[in-house]
Amino acid sequence: MKNIIIRSMFLLTIPLLIMSCSGTDSIPTNTSPTSTPDPTSTTAPETVIENTATVEVQASGVEVSLEIGSANGDELLFDKDSLSAPALSTITLTFTNNSNTQQHNWALVQDGTKDSVATAGIGYSYSDWIPTDDTRVFANAKLLNPGESDVVTFTAPAAGTYQFVCTFPGHNMTMYGTFNITD
Numbered sequence: 001m002k003n004i005i006i007r008s009m010f011l012l013t014i015p016l017l018i019m020s021c022s023g024t025d026s027i028p029t030n031t032s033p034t035s036t037p038d039p040t041s042t043t044a045p046e047t048v049i050e051n052t053a054t055v056e057v058q059a060s061g062v063e064v065s066l067e068i069g070s071a072n073g074d075e076l077l078f079d080k081d082s083l084s085a086p087a088l089s090t091i092t093l094t095f096t097n098n099s100n101t102q103q104h105n106w107a108l109v110q111d112g113t114k115d116s117v118a119t120a121g122i123g124y125s126y127s128d129w130i131p132t133d134d135t136r137v138f139a140n141a142k143l144l145n146p147g148e149s150d151v152v153t154f155t156a157p158a159a160g161t162y163q164f165v166c167t168f169p170g171h172n173m174t175m176y177g178t179f180n181i182t183d
């Protein structure tokens with residue numbers, strides 16, 4: 001008889017527990033909508049990736065080499081009369097003086113100014129014959145003794161036609177070329 005009474009009391013408590021639990025369960029279900037906007041947020045970064053890809057193309061490096069007297073020793077000539085690189089690219093110029101007796105330098109200058117920049121450079125023997133604080137000069141390599149070489153890294157200017165020249169006194173008449181900066 002006692003067992004029957006205990007069982008019936010236990011069975012009565014089960015519905016009460018279910019009712020109390022179902023009442024509290026309805027509150028946490030309201031937090032689920034925060035996960036639904038995720039599909040729209042993942043599409044936004046794709047447009048950002050496209051923008052960084054174009055920046056990487058502009059930042060790619062360009063290597064340019066230039067030699068003096070590689071064929072004829074002490075002739076006052078560069079081994080190339082034209083060079084080319086994309087605008088705003090990082091240019092690494094390897095500049096080698098193969099002459100036996102002559103000193104040479106190298107400067108990237110505004111188109112049509114190779115002679116006037118060289119003339120101005122005569123007053124700047126202390127800075128390798130390159131005029132300092134001259135807006136016509138975009139980049140330069142130091143004065144090299146025979147057999148020396150140098151590596152210069154600089155950012156290409158805007159697209160256009162430029163000249164390169166050796167500004168050592170008297171060399172600019174034959175030691176020059178065209179530097180094409182492309183879009």
Ligand code: CU
Pocket residue numbers: 076103104105166167168171175
């Ligand atoms: Cu020279």
